[in-house]
Amino acid sequence: MNPKRGVILYGPPASGKDTVTAGLTELNSKYVQFARLKVGTGKAAGYRMGTAEQLHKLRAAGDVVYANSRYGNTYVIDRPGVDAAFAAGVPVVHLGQVDGIRALVDGYAAAWLVVLLWCPREVTEQRSTGRGDSDTAARLAAWDATREDLDKHPGATWDLTVDTTEASPKDAARLIDQLLAQRAGAATT
Numbered sequence: 001m002n003p004k005r006g007v008i009l010y011g012p013p014a015s016g017k018d019t020v021t022a023g024l025t026e027l028n029s030k031y032v033q034f035a036r037l038k039v040g041t042g043k044a045a046g047y048r049m050g051t052a053e054q055l056h057k058l059r060a061a062g063d064v065v066y067a068n069s070r071y072g073n074t075y076v077i078d079r080p081g082v083d084a085a086f087a088a089g090v091p092v093v094h095l096g097q098v099d100g101i102r103a104l105v106d107g108y109a110a111a112w113l114v115v116l117l118w119c120p121r122e123v124t125e126q127r128s129t130g131r132g133d134s135d136t137a138a139r140l141a142a143w144d145a146t147r148e149d150l151d152k153h154p155g156a157t158w159d160l161t162v163d164t165t166e167a168s169p170k171d172a173a174r175l176i177d178q179l180l181a182q183r184a185g186a187a188t189t
Contacts, residue, residue, distance in 0.1 A: 004109070006090060021092045034092060058078050065079055098152075114159050121140065
């Protein structure tokens with residue numbers, strides 16, 4: 001039996017999670033970005049907007065795989081949402097915390113490919129400013145938190161590391177797709 005396969009993209013803000021995901025979906029329509037449940041305000045694109053009551057019900061049912069707070073919002077990886085993403089194809093989950101990766105890998109049975117996307121802090125600042133973010137200072141604070149997160153978890157391992165200042169989003173997508181295909185082939189032999 002072929003297990004469910006998914007991709008986790010980890011990295012600081014503006015490291016390329018959205019653009020690499022776009023590259024994956026252009027490469028093959030089987031890839032679908034997992035839309036985390038967002039409880040709060042602000043940008044809704046790429047999220048499933050939810051309520052505090054909805055989050056409470058998910059927690060009561062044991063369906064919260066991982067939740068974190070950032071930018072004054074709560075972001076949730078929920079079991080029903082991940083189920084729906086797998087039903088649609090190969091989910092691509094964006095995360096910025098090693099604890100989130102561990103929670104997802106340990107809390108949702110699937111063959112996860114874990115990818116570190118990285119760029120220097122000044123590149124995050126340039127990209128954030130260039131795309132017109134109104135909260136670049138908060139994104140730089142999140143970059144700092146991601147660096148600290150990596151420093152706190154020196155044993156964190158990656159199936160693939162991509163410096164997004166060196167590799168284009170399409171090249172990164174091809175590398176991810178090839179590695180996922182290799183893993184699938186190795187699992188069936």
